[in-house]
Amino acid sequence: MVFQAVAEYRTQVKDRQNLNLVVELSIAGRRRPERWTFERDNMHLTWSDRMDINKDFNVTARGTGTATLSILTLYYARPVEKKSDCTFFDLTVKMEKDPKTKQGAIETYQLTMNFLYKSDKSDATMTVLDIGIPTGFTVDGEDLEVLSTEKERCSQKFEMDKVILYLNKVSRKQEEVISFKMHKLFNVGLLQPAAVTIYEYYSTDARCTKFYHPERTGGALNRLCKGDLCYCAEENCSYQKKNGVSDQERFDRSCEAGMNYVYKATVVGMDLQQTVDMYNMKVEQVLKEGTDDNVEGKVRQFLARPICREHLGLVKGKSYLIIGKSVDLPNLGGSVQYILGEQTWVEYWPTREESQTPEHRERYMGISELQDAKRCCSKQEKDGIRNFKRLEKACEDxxxxxxxxxxxGTVLDKTTDIYSLQVEQVLRNGTDNDGEGQLKIFQAHPRCRESLALQEHKSYLIMGPFTDMEFRSGRLQYVFGVQTWVEYWPTKEESQTPEHMERYVGISKLADTLAQQGCVN
Known part of the structure; x- marks a missing residue:
């Protein structure tokens, strides 16, 4: 039996040594799948991805080895007010602005709580009133002192984020009222609702909870609704970019991770309601295409909270540069819905006539430069690169x-940088059938010069997708796009140094793998 176990162990170990497994995760709505390669040097690593719960997906594994797939469903939920929670108590909470503001405070509010014990037989005995305090607020000390000395008040406990009152009893016949002032000491970017909970000390499960907020009735969540479908909009407003916007800031934002689309859009209509503002915008030009395909020339609806109306400052008939994130493109009712969220970039796009005026000239030129760039920068890969990452990139497209x-050779210009690159070795040919020794022309935006950091007479590993190739004047030209992989390829002499040894071995291994077996299908 011992020898049989050893033989079985040896067989399994051998299989693990031959591990070469490629796993692809295809998710509906994404242009290309996620691909992970498992080898001996990364066999114990776990890879993950996030997706919407309502998206279809497909997992495909190729090669040799065994992997485990785990799916975790994650959702966020806030405490909600349920009628069943208030079986034993009636509770209403109101927060109103006080006309008199205490010295040193930004604003002063009056918090009023009305409550009644719901019983036909007796009053509630020892009762706890747990009062949460919104961030940035503090309770008026004099009011608390008065409360603690009133009849039927047993004691109180004050913490940074709550006040707890212990009541000797709560009447079943006459509604009781507790009120005190709260002072706003500093502003909070995204103020969350606070809760008030009442329950009997010896029956902690029978609780009644209500929420309150200085700007919203009942502390309800901000929502943007289209028909019966709603999207949680619990965040700050987007502000129209006006003064002091640099060209570099605009360019960086358009290429920022998570930015899904870049449009020139004109407001052709708006429906401003009490609960939601709807802006109908015609996409005049697509500078960067996102999840919504073939959108140029079409009208799309953008939703925003009414409280953000003034901050956005959108005007019918005017055009704007809109840069939006993937998280602001929820799927409502089977279609993509645009949200003007906290991180959406909104900037007025001047007309050609306005560009002649001092007020708009600089902005017009900056946006025009972004319009000409269109592509985001690739950057030279440097430290901490693992072998399987190179293989994933090589086989991505x-x-x-x-x-x-x-x-x-290089020609560095104000509008376009041109690099003449000689192909020393073809690891993957793609759609270009020209072989080794051929000269390739690569283009890049001047803003990418520093991140690329290419030097004449140096060699590099260049890997890119089909979309980074363009036919111009009957000739195929390459573009250093955001998905282009650029990595220094050390010489044989440099491979003997600690600085370059690991990189040289890793790139050489990639070249051997692609030459011997190509990409595993």
């Missing part, structure tokens, strides 16, 4: 390419 190139 079926039509993609992977070359060893040497920079033989």
């Amino acid at each position: 079926d039509k993609g390419y992977a070359y060893k190139v040497t920079v033989v």
Whole structure:
């Protein structure tokens, strides 16, 4: 039996040593799948991805080895007021602005709580009133002192984020009232509702909870609704960018991780309601295409909270630069819905006539430069690169390419940087059938010069998708796009140094793998 166990162990260990497993996760709505490669050096690592719960997905595994797939459903929920929670108590909470503001405070509010014990037989005995305090607020000390000395008040406990009152009894016949002032000491970007809970000391499960907020009735959540479908909008407002916007800031935001789309859009109509503002915007130009395909020339509806109306300052008939994140594109009723959220970039796009005026000239030129750039920067990969990451990138696109190139010439201009690269070795040919020794022309925006950091007569590993190739004047030209992989390829002499040894071995292993077996299908 011992020898049989040892033999079985040896068989399993051998299988693990031969591990070479490629796993693809395809999610509905995404242009290309996520791909992970498991080898001996990363076999114990766990990879993960996030997706909406209502998206269809497909997992495909190829190669040799065994992996485990785990799915975790995560959702966020706030405490809600349920009628069943208030079986034993009636409770109403109201927060109103006080006309007199205490010295040193920004604003003063009056918090009033009305409550009654719901019983036909007796009053409630020892009762606890747990009062949460909103962030940035403090309770008036004099009012608390008065409360503690009133009849039927047993004692009180004050903490940074709550006040707890212990009541000797709560009447079943006459509604009782407790009121005190709260002072706002500093502003909070996103103020959350606070809760008030009442319950009997010896029956803690029978609680009644109500929420309150200085700006909302009952502390209700902010929601944007289209018909019966709603989207939680519990965040700050988006502000229209006006003064002091630099060209670099605008460019960086358009290429920021998570930014889904970049549009020039004109407001063609608006429906401003009490609960939601709806802006109908015609997409005049797509500078960066996102989840919503073929949108240029079409009208899309953008939703915003009414409280953000003044901050946005959108005007019918005017055009704007809109840069939006993926999280602000929820799927409502089977279609993509645009939300003007906290991180949405909104900036007025001047007309050509307005560009002649001092007020609008600089903004017009800056947006025009962004319009010409269109592509985000790729950057040279440097430290901490694992071998399987290179292989994933090389095999990411079926039509993609992977070359060893040497920079033989550069033309650096104000509008376009042109790099002449000689192909020393073809690791993957992609759609370009030209072989080794050929000269390739790569283009990049001047803003990308520093992040690329290419040097003449140095060699690099260049890998890119099919979308980074363009036909111009009958010739295929390459573009250093945001998805282009650029990594220094050390010389044989440099491979003997600690600084370059690991990188040289890793790139050489990639070249051997692609030469021997290509991308595992």
